[in-house]
Amino acid sequence: MADEGGRLAVRAAPGASADAILLPEAGGPLRVRVTAPPEDGRANEAILVLLARALGQPRSSxxxxxxxxxxxxLIAISRG
Incomplete structure (x- = not known):
């Protein structure tokens, strides 16, 4: 999950059937599924948008x- 520096370890699953954030397994990274394909950074952007929405932060944070x-x-989270 997030460490002291405001960083979040994530395990991505692009091309999923639905967008979802799943709880980590015993000390592992947060698991994030997005429907966007892993092409041209589309899955990365979808992950950032989904996490921002879940955290109540602007995407720019x-x-x-x-x-x-x-x-x-590895995703950095700053105060938005």
Missing amino acids: LELLRGASARDK
Whole structure:
């Protein structure tokens, strides 16, 4: 989940049948499913939008730090 620096570890599943945020398994990363395909950054953007909505933050307060082309991602959350 989020650490002291406002970072969130996420395990992505693009191309899912529905958008969803799932609870992590025993200390693992948050799991996020999005319907967007993993092409041209569309899944990454969908993940950021979904997380921002769930956190009640503007999309601009989230930034993808690592994992643009991987399932495991690190997202920074700043105060919006």
